[in-house]
Amino acid sequence: MERYFSIKIRNSLEGKHISGSERIVKESEIQDTINYLYNRAKHKPADSINIKINQIKNPIINIKKTLKIKEYKFDSYSEANRFAIDLLNNITGIDKLRLENLIDLIHKGASSDGSNMRGAMVVDTKGNRLEFDKRKGVRTTEIDFKNREKIEKELIKKGFTKRTADALALTTKNLHHPDIIAEYCISDEPDYLTGYVSTKEFYNRLTPLKEKGNPKGGRIYFVKENTDIKNLYEYLTETPVLIEELDFD
Numbered sequence: 001m002e003r004y005f006s007i008k009i010r011n012s013l014e015g016k017h018i019s020g021s022e023r024i025v026k027e028s029e030i031q032d033t034i035n036y037l038y039n040r041a042k043h044k045p046a047d048s049i050n051i052k053i054n055q056i057k058n059p060i061i062n063i064k065k066t067l068k069i070k071e072y073k074f075d076s077y078s079e080a081n082r083f084a085i086d087l088l089n090n091i092t093g094i095d096k097l098r099l100e101n102l103i104d105l106i107h108k109g110a111s112s113d114g115s116n117m118r119g120a121m122v123v124d125t126k127g128n129r130l131e132f133d134k135r136k137g138v139r140t141t142e143i144d145f146k147n148r149e150k151i152e153k154e155l156i157k158k159g160f161t162k163r164t165a166d167a168l169a170l171t172t173k174n175l176h177h178p179d180i181i182a183e184y185c186i187s188d189e190p191d192y193l194t195g196y197v198s199t200k201e202f203y204n205r206l207t208p209l210k211e212k213g214n215p216k217g218g219r220i221y222f223v224k225e226n227t228d229i230k231n232l233y234e235y236l237t238e239t240p241v242l243i244e245e246l247d248f249d
């Protein structure tokens with residue numbers, strides 16, 4: 001049986017993270033994948049490009065379909081956030097003021113020094129934050145599409161972006177966990193204004209969900225009360241997941 005490898009690329013400038021991505025591929029695809037990722041990375045203003053290749057040892061979970069994409073357009077980011085808060089209030093039961101405060105933190109830089117958290121906040125249905133480290137949060141990794149090229153082409157043909165592909169894969173993995181019931185996300189790219197609220201069934205893509213020019217961004221994972229946080233971290237950071245297809249009605 002062919003072995004699978006995780007390939008992670010990380011670009012930084014003067015010690016500061018700029019961007020990164022990851023792939024899960026068969027051994028025979030490693031060389032092409034590295035070439036592809038390097039060719040993409042070399043146009044960025046980085047002074048360090050780090051490529052890490054590790055054999056996947058944990059059993060891979062295969063998910064048949066992504067969440068279903070639904071699109072919503074708004075006149076302003078405040079209107080979109082009100083919609084997001086209503087949706088999250090319905091699903092989590094957290095009161096709207098608490099949701100507003102949590103979302104506001106993401107828009108202002110949720111780490112203690114006002115910068116972006118590298119990972120996501122984790123919030124239970126009582127509105128309490130559960131991250132082990134509140135400056136860093138938790139990062140979902142070990143995730144890819146089985147046939148990424150085909151999926152990206154399909155998404156781009158329908159007017160979506162490569163960022164959509166990455167975000168859709170990541171949030172599909174998140175929502176597959178029985179304790180995660182919703183996710184809120186805005187990009188940390190100042191001019192990428194589309195964000196999303198995911199639920200167990202839908203990837204609700206909201207435009208604009210942030211103010212133009214704002215370099216702050218991040219994610220909130222909403223979880224059930226009494227979630228085993230250690231088990232959740234293990235799933236998000238160590239369990240490899242491959243997704244097979246997009247789900248379009």
Ligand code: PML
Binds near residue numbers: 164167185189195205
């Ligand atoms: C989309 O285009 O569907 C939203 C993608 C959100 C991207 C978040 C990020 O930049 O990490």
